[in-house]
Amino acid sequence: MKKVLSGNEAFARAAYEAGVGVVSSYPGTPSTEITEHVSEYTEIYTEWATNEKVATEVAIGASLGGKRSMTCMKHVGLNVASDPIMTLSYTGVNAGMVVIVADDPNMYSSQNEQDSRHYARFGKIPMFEPCDSSEAKQFTKDAFALSEEFCTPFYIRSCTRVSHTQTVVDLVDRVEGPAFAPENNIPKWVMIPVNARRRHKLVEHRTELLTELAEGDKYNKVTMRDKSVGVVCAGVAYNYVREVNPEASTLKLDMVWPLPIEKIRKFSESVDKLYVIEELDPFFETEIKAAGIKVEKLERSLCGELSVDAVRALFNGEEYEVESDNSLPFRPPNMCPGCSHRGMFYAINRLKLFVTGDIGCYTLGLLPPLQAINTTVCMGASIGMGHGLDKAAEGMSEKAVAVIGDSTFLHTGINSLINTVYNKGNSTVIILDNGITGMTGHQPNAGTGCDIHGGNTPKIDYVNLIKSIGVKPDNIRVVDPFDVTACMETLKEETAKKEPSVIITNKPCIFADRTVIDAPYFIKEDKCSGCKICTRLGCPAILWDGEKRVAFIDETLCTGCHLCIKVCKFGAIEQRSK
Amino acid sequence: MKLDILMVGVGGQGTVLSSNIVCDVALANGFDVKKSEIHGMAQRGGSVVTHIRVDEEVFSPTIPAKSADIVVSFERMEFLRYADYYGDNTTLILNTQVIAPPSVGDGSAEYTDDKVEEVKKQFSKVYATDAISKAIELGNPKIAGMIILGILAKAVHFKKEAWEQAIKDRVPPKTIDLNMKAFDLGYNI
Known part of the structure; x- marks a missing residue:
């Protein structure tokens, strides 16, 4: 079929x-x-x-x-x-x-x-x-x-x-x-x-x-067509080569390691010119040249992906660059309306803390208007880097936090937290526990309470886990990320301590638990002063009406998370009846 | 018969179902088909693009510059980002729904209505419709994509029955009638 x-x-x-x-x-x-x-x-x-x-x-x-x-x-x-x-x-x-x-x-x-x-x-x-x-x-x-x-x-x-x-x-x-x-x-x-x-x-x-x-014959097939050009290629690059130059002879490498160098040598001898077309590093090219086989020189960038147009430009000896219209309003990925990370990032932004960040949806806290991520290296790096920062820069632990999601913490963050405690660090770690592995499409993890099929499993108890690592119970704080005031107070208190602290947020991803979705909010035009403070939350549902000089809410996007009413000083935001 | 369709929109608009149905129809008509899209980070409200290629034999999963036969824009301005792909004989199918980019949402940039009107003139044919309003009239904003698909079906050369079969195979049984209604509405625009 x-x-x-x-x-x-x-x-x-x-x-x-x-x-x-x-x-x-x-x-x-x-x-x-x-x-x-x-x-x-x-x-x-x-x-x-x-x-x-x-x-x-x-x-x-x-x-x-x-x-x-x-x-x-x-x-x-x-x-x-x-x-x-x-x-x-x-x-x-x-x-x-x-x-x-x-x-x-x-x-x-x-x-x-x-x-x-x-x-x-x-x-x-x-x-x-x-x-x-x-x-x-x-x-x-x-x-x-x-x-x-x-x-x-x-x-x-x-x-x-x-x-x-x-x-x-x-x-x-x-x-x-x-x-x-x-x-x-x-x-x-x-x-x-x-x-x-x-x-x-x-x-x-x-x-x-x-x-x-x-x-042998089974893999890495040679197809002779026009003998003036022979191309060694593999994977998706093979498709581009076939489309750009359908008459070229090809040696398609199904197995990219180990390489059939003698087959490549024979192929090179049967064509006038041998080209190697590959994406990213010159992996084949280096091996083939090292075997003493002549390869035609191409001015290929080692960055980015190939395409039909990029491969055509290579054969024609032209420069190739993807043009984009920078005059258009940019549409970067964004934290969703109702995202439980937003309130904590708003609090971090208000306190102007330096953030060692990590890999997940919350990396998007980098973007304006929140702009509350200063580093992203690899899974789990936030905590180790926060500790290193603390050891290297005097007083930095009072102005810095490490931010990591639940899944990333369990992936490789936990080892770093043990290291921080063991080596008497002072840094503050925020675990944004939304109960799910978000960025990759909402997969359950050991902190979710269910397995890949949705069946019940034991659920990580973060507070007790962290207590057992050796963080003092007083320094382990669970906060509601939609309570901006509580987030700011907790951040101030924990960063001031000369001991390791862990702040855990406790609200789910709206995709992990759809029951948190509530009736949408709306902005009363007559009460809105036009101060724009709600637009600084970076919520995609909160928009600005430039003519009326008031904010308004796209009710089809709003999930009723009520974060915006926590920042509005004029009581202009109200919830629709349920 | 080469048919290259570029579908563009904003993460979360649900272009996946529409593009899957196009693939099913092409396959049922005996063609080779490839569909390429980007998942992951870009899906969070970012700009998204799907390439669909139909031919006797398809090589590249992505459409070369200037050779899209049809651009389907699920959002009013999104097609502007993909100007490289349209040539002298490209058709535009446009959902006129506006989804404000963040910089427009917070008032720091303007939505580019003028440019939309200007660039639209480059297309050999334009089918523009407010699919969201029509979908709401039919009873569910989520079926806007099916109205757009109906317009697309009319613009290409596969039989209507093949589309109807593919829709029946792909949508939840309870929603077949509503989806068919939306598809017909688009087909008959």
């Missing part, structure tokens, strides 16, 4: 068809929907893990236990997961294991633009890169069988344009994975030096065998 599926749906379908037993992941754009779609298949045990490292370890354990397993993450998630994966390369697998990593060229929803192909070479782990949903499914299925055949984890590299593009896919039935007994093999699985030295040799031998696979 043919269907139009996104790359992420196709990866999930591959797990189903390949008889996968266990999938554990942490959400991250553009990879999130893979695991969400896997969870729709009742045959597969699926979970949201607390971070990518944990998810990977769960998948390794499942492979050890005899079931095909998979973990899916965004490119920066692979940094977190890389510790177990680098040594998983040595142990190899029992049942097949696949790691899907989705890169984000052009950083539509990411803090950096790293090229994950380097991890394949770095960890000596083979990597497939599909160009559309059909290949996404086929390569992932193949990877499970090859993982078992070569005793190796397998990477699949996706990118935003593969994960979030729908293309036509042919669906088939599920076939249960081959039966593996749980494995107990100490020389293979206990990576103490004496064992790891032996395994390393096997890894090097495995790369030789995988290179033979890459050099």
